[in-house]
Amino acid sequence: MLNGIFFAALAAYFAATLLQFAAAAFKKKALEQGAWVLCLLAFALNSAYLAARGVIAGRLPLSNQFEFSTAFAWGVALMYIVLRLRMKAGWMGVIALPCMFLVLSYAALQPKEISELMPALRSAWFGLHIGSAVFSYAAFAIAGCVGVMYLVRERKGEEAGRLLQMDYLSYRLIAFGFLMLTVVILSGCVWAEQAWSSFWSWDPKETWALITWIFYAIYLHQRLRKNWQGKRMAWYAIIAVGFVIFTFIGVNTLLSGLHSYG
Structure with missing residues (x-):
């Protein structure tokens, strides 16, 4: 039954993605609404799966790569839903839904x-450390999605006011993701000292989390001190997601270390 819920969520995300593409291609509002309903269904199934797995396991379902990936998809969906409801950001669906899938x-x-x-x-640090990583990665992923949409809309001649809103939204998402990643690193240092008697060991996952943090810190510096905006920041947000993906997948696939369990 548990696997059935998981694959139902996967199928719902896929169907929502197809409908969103169709809505964008044929300019049909009904198709976009259908994609939105399927997205909500997929999110509900995703949530139900994580809750059920947590109850069965007797812990937060965040202990390995499978569980973290499932929570990561959930986090992206949650942020998209919140942004759509609060900011009417339905335009984001065409790139955010494929990301979830x-x-x-x-x-x-x-x-x-x-x-x-x-x-x-x-450890008591388990939920804070890994939960913060879920929201950090989700915020960075959505910011990258906004960056893609910014470049597409700019090429199509979108009005300056709308582009400015998209640019500011990407910045706010990255600022939030950066805050959450800071929590990840700091809580990880304290946890590592308790578990391995060392605050920092230059483990591959630790190192790439720090590299990712520095890359986004440069983004915020350029934004706040140099007043960089617009197209160059959109490209930066997109490229930065590559660091997140490598930290998330590449390190586990190509490198071994203390975090090889997930």
Whole structure:
């Protein structure tokens, strides 16, 4: 039954993506509304799956790459839903929905067995550290989506006021993601000292999290001190997602270290 909920969520994200593409191609409001309803359904199924897995496991479902990926897709969906409801950002769906589907598709390729937490993860810092990473990565992913839409809309001759709103939204998302990533790194340092008697060990995951943090810190510096805006910031937001993806997937795939469990 648990797997059925997971794959139902995956199918709903896929169907929502197809409808959103069709809505963009044929300019049909009904198709866009259908994509929105399917997105809400997929999010509900995603939420139900995480809740059920957490109850069965007796812990937060964030302990390995499969669980984190599933939560990552959930976080992206949550942010898209909030932005759509509060800011009428339905235009984001054509790029945000494929992002949700792809992240959950990656999760589908991972081992799904429920296992007990390894001793190093049995800590009060577990939820804060990994939960903050979910929201950080989701915010960065959505900011990258906004960057893509900015470039597309600019090429189509979108009015300056709308582009300015998109640019500011991307900045706010990155600022939030940066704050959450700071929490990830600081809580990880404290947790590492408790678990391994060292605040920092230059583990590949730690190192790439720091590289990602520095890259986004440069974005915020250029934005606030140099007043960079518009197209160059949109490209920066898109390129920066590559660092997030490598930290999320590349490190686990290509490098081994203390974080190789997830």
